[in-house]
Amino acid sequence: xxxxxxxxxxxxxxxxxxxxxxxxxxxxxxxxxxxxxxxxxxxxxxxxxxxxxxxxxxxxxxxxxxxxxxxxxxxxxxxxxxxxxxxxxxxxxxxx
Amino acid sequence: xxxxxxxxxxxxxxxxxxxxxxxxxxxxxxxxxxxxxxxxxxxxxxxxxxxxxxxxxxxxxxxxxxxxxxxxxxxxxxxxxxxxxxxxxxxxxx
Numbered sequence: 001x002x003x004x005x006x007x008x009x010x011x012x013x014x015x016x017x018x019x020x021x022x023x024x025x026x027x028x029x030x031x032x033x034x035x036x037x038x039x040x041x042x043x044x045x046x047x048x049x050x051x052x053x054x055x056x057x058x059x060x061x062x063x064x065x066x067x068x069x070x071x072x073x074x075x076x077x078x079x080x081x082x083x084x085x086x087x088x089x090x091x092x093x094x095x096x
Numbered sequence: 097x098x099x100x101x102x103x104x105x106x107x108x109x110x111x112x113x114x115x116x117x118x119x120x121x122x123x124x125x126x127x128x129x130x131x132x133x134x135x136x137x138x139x140x141x142x143x144x145x146x147x148x149x150x151x152x153x154x155x156x157x158x159x160x161x162x163x164x165x166x167x168x169x170x171x172x173x174x175x176x177x178x179x180x181x182x183x184x185x186x187x188x189x190x
Contacts, residue, residue, distance in 0.1 A: 006132050009114065009142060009148060010114050010115075010117035010118040010121060011113060011114050011117050011120060013117070013119040014120070017120075017121070019107065025184055026184040026185075029140075029184065029185075031185065036124055036128065036150070037120075037124035037126075037128065037156060038121055039119040039121065039122065039124050039125035039157050040117075040121045040122050040125075041125075041156070041158055042157065043159035043179070044125070044158060046124070046125060046128050054189055054190060055189070055190045056187060056188075056189055056190075057128065057131070057132070057188050057189070058116065058185060058186075059128070059132075059185060059186050059187070059189055060184070060185040061158075061180055061183050061184060061185060061186075062158075063180075063181065064183075064184045064185070067113055079181045084131070085190075086124065086127035086128055087127065
């Protein structure tokens with residue numbers, strides 16, 4: 001889909017957020033998962049794969065990403081699950 | 097043709113959109129790094145090298161990862177820095 005992932009920019013990366021994708025990386029590797037984010041500094045891709053009671057987090061470092069392809073759009077439930085996945089359960093109180 | 101003021105207005109709008117995307121993406125990534133802290137992480141590196149370590153942190157521009165108990169083929173390195181350039185991907189369980 002793109003020849004230079006590193007230079008694609010935030011607006012391009014943002015289009016893949018929350019979608020199920022296939023990432024081609026390194027020489028001939030492929031990773032599937034729900035795309036949580038792309039680090040705008042290093043272009044690293046964070047993928048999530050849900051299992052019964054756990055999740056596997058896969059970070060593909062930006063320089064080795066060759067290609068990202070959308071496989072599936074998320075339903076609202078998945079979008080919410082991804083949005084809240086790394087959020088802390090409680091809000092810290094900052095009052096002295 | 098677009099007048100220069102209209103062009104700069106749409107540029108500003110575009111820039112704002114880009115900055116918003118950038119901030120959402122970066123926050124999610126930093127929370128991911130935070131979640132990885134003190135977890136067992138498997139690094140997949142070039143030449144089909146796979147090593148395990150306890151993830152500690154990364155520098156802000158993600159050039160190095162700081163890890164503990166790095167299991168190398170010749171022994172366990174108590175503390176180590178892994179160059180991001182040498183890594184293809186890494187995984188951990190949540």
